[in-house]
Amino acid sequence: DTSGKIITCRAAIAWTANSSLSIEEVQVEPPKAGEVRIKMVSTGICGTDDHTIKGLLSAVFPFIPGHEGAGIVESIGKGVCSVKPGDKVLTLIIPQCRECSSCLHPKGNFCEKQDVLPSSGLMLDGTSRFICKGKKIHHSFRASTFTEYTVVPEIAVAKIDDAAPLDKVSLISCEVPTGYGAAVHSAKVTRGSTCVVYGLGGIGSAIVMGCKASGASRIIGVDINEEKFPRARALGVTDCLNPQKLKKPVQQVVREMTGVGVDFAFEAIGLSDVMLAAWDSCHLSHGVCLIVGVAPVNSKLSLAAPMIVSGRTLKGVCLGDYKTRDCIPQLVTSYLQNKINIDPLVTHQLPFDQLHKAFELYHAGKTIRCILLF
Ligand code: APR
Ligand code: ZN
Known part of the structure; x- marks a missing residue:
């Protein structure tokens, strides 16, 4: 003992x-x-x-x-x-x-x-x-x-x-609520909506799963490492973009692909430049931008001030807004009931x-x- x-x-x-x-x-x-x-x-x-x-x-x-x-x-x-x-x-x-x-x-x-x-x-x-x-x-x-x-x-x-x-289930301690939860619980991604996920690592992959589970019709995945694309597609990404191979800024490409900008944008890297790209990928009126990645200490975000009034929402989120002790055990139970499949992560x-x-x-x-x- x-x-x-x-x-x-x-x-x-x-x-x-x-x-x-x-x-x-x-x-x-x-x-x-x-x-x-x-x-x-x-x-x-x-x-x-x-x-x-x-x-x-x-x-x-x-x-x-x-x-x-x-x-x-x-x-x-x-x-x-x-x-x-x-x-x-x-x-x-x-x-x-x-x-x-x-x-x-x-x-x-x-x-x-x-x-x-x-x-x-x-x-x-x-x-x-x-x-x-x-x-x-x-x-x-x-x-x-x-x-x-x-x-x-x-x-x-x-x-x-x-x-x-x-x-x-250690992944349900952070990755799953942070990613999946950001999409299904915090953003409440709607059926038929368009989404973009910046960063297709652990957190981004879990966000993609949440967008897919919520019935998003299009999920654009962005990463500089193309090795991440096959798995992202398997999880539900419909279009993959490598910003380093584009001739235009990635946010412009996302806006052109959707015509009007996406309904939901997620940043899952932790870089202020990418946070701005996510913000500028959103539909000007009702788009919602969720910041999931943690940026370095003392970094700043600089937004074009006049365009803020158009109506977009910028929201930060950690652990999917779940009250942790109340909700995280329920995610484990959902996994055991085959309602969430964390195995591909x-x-x-x-x-x-x-x-x-x-x-x-x-x-x-x-x-x-x-x-x-x-
Ligand atoms: N543009 C696009 N993709 C990028 C860029 C960039 N400039 N820089 C890095 N990436 C990609 C990487 O190739 C990788 O696939 O972002 C992904 C990051 O994933 P991981 O390193 O697996 O990190 P993850 O555990 O998913 O965490 C991501 O969330 O919780 C926060 O602090 C954490 O900020 C971190 C973020
Ligand atoms: Zn408290």
Whole structure:
């Protein structure tokens, strides 16, 4: 029985920005009041993790990256009542405290207890549960999943169905709600509508699935890596565009293809120029532009001000606007009931100690999602 004791295990640490991750022996302290210690079973590698390791997003080094995780509760701290040891759970990059102004409002999900924008890398009490070589190691995004054991606040844990296959459902911790949810729940893509998805990686692919499931009649997919096109077509993309091979700006091509601009545009890369292209791809009157990608810290978006009055909607969204603890378990159940098929999103599965190979495949543009297995 490990409860109440420090656990020594393996974890990947980002010591400094842009250095490669190193797998180290770490000490993981027991959970304090309101916290949960989880034995990780699988974790996805998301674009956000890569950007964080590179120092493009807010993170405090050294830290243990990863946020898209599935595991089993090992032990709980005082007062934890929503999960117990042995429960299958997902980590949540956006918690749901059920007490703050965001959680109490019927719309939106950006809980005030989130630790992404900006990130302190600490638990809610301002301390850390990880130590390596005598040094304090920071958490990331209330999750830190590139470790055999992690400690997270109870408000950032979703208890899921006992029948859930933990080697896959880590994707329902982030990629599926972020992408699929942006289309079906946040944008509420309508039957017969036209859509454009900028970026056909993990998140973009999940957006395409959501557009298709919503009955979109045309889904234009945009990516600079044409290796992404066959899979995107299989998921529902009707037209593929490589902006580097076009003679005109991609947004102009999208407007010409549809005659009037699309009903729904999604940005799933995290680049301000592409966000502008998505905005300018929209129908001027009723087009809706959803920003799903996270842009680098301190980047800015500059819109042509007069044209804003035409009626388009610009909306940001994280995790599909789902109240995370309430809704993410339902997505797992929908997967178990064959209502959502996440299997095409999993292109690779590797053991945790092949983390570097997984990142090589990711950087080479070969993966949609590579899942690391513990
Ligand atoms: N134009 C078009 N496509 C691009 C461009 C560009 N300028 N730059 C990159 N891409 C493509 C890549 O080729 C890749 O297919 O965008 C895709 C990004 O996908 P992934 O790297 O798999 O990242 P993903 O996990 O999907 O995350 C995308 O969403 O959650 C956020 O922070 C995350 O900003 C990131 C975004
Ligand atoms: Zn909250």
